[in-house]
Amino acid sequence: MEALLRGGRKGLGTPHRHYRSTDSTNTRARELAAAGATHGTVVTADEQTAGRGRQGRSWTAPAGKALLYSAILRPLDRRHLLLPLAVPLAVCEGAEELESGLECRIKWPNDVWVGESKLAGVLIEAKPQDGWAVIGVGLNLAILPHEFPSELREKATSLSGDASPEQARHALDRSLDRWVEADAGAILAAWRSRDALKGRGVSWNEGTGVAEGISDAGDLLVLSASGERVVLGAGEVHLRV
Ligand code: BTN
Secondary structure, X not given: OOOEOHHHOEOOOOOEEEEEEEOXXXXXXXXXXXXXXXXOOEEEEEEEOOOEOHHHOEOOOOOOOEEEEEEEEOOOOHHHHHHXXXXXXXXXXHHHHHXXXXXXXXXXXXXXXXXOEEEEEEEEEEEHHHOEEEEEEEEEOOOOHHHOOOOOOOOEOOOOOOOOHHHHHHHHHHHHHHHHOOOHHHHHHHHHHOEOOOOOEXXXXXXXXXXXXXXXXXXXXXXXXXXOEEEEOOOOOOOEO
């Protein structure tokens, strides 16, 4: 029998549609959501030919070596205002369940890091007027250093390859089920405990400064080089550490 969550809602992962190859699982999931697909529908692929990242970037991974995952969340309501913070928490917990001893941190707003390298990325695409969001996650599972594009080699990392995409999908279904329903206090506390930037120098389009943590709305708080307190929203800035 399918797992039922608080309020009688079905968990993520049912139904599940898998592609050997598709342009982008987020694009497939958005089409399904627009056509009325139910909450919890998950799309995965072995390979993407036009995987998308945040801020117009592309996302690539060798076939079968990453979890390429998109889930439909609906209906959207006020509880989901902190979804961009809740999703990387779920990815951290899912990854830590797959590999013992792993410790994930989050680089604002939602990159998942191990040490100083990126293990997973999150792309959330929402249509609030229609009441749905697609949660896209790319989690590197078995990618060897030389398999990353040369410009990412220093900045990207992967799990060791022991976990299959299937195991990773189930772990993420479960951890997302917990975190998308979590209350704001729990999300903020857990996110702050994994903050990879706090106390570090950062630069963005218009300045440099030291990251001081996040506000209760999920914005990044920075003390700028000129001594001003700056509030950065995720949509607006290209951040460099
Ligand atoms: C980022 O770090 O810029 C976000 C990367 C998100 C990549 C995932 S892979 C599965 C899903 N489908 C996409 O086209 N993008 C997301």
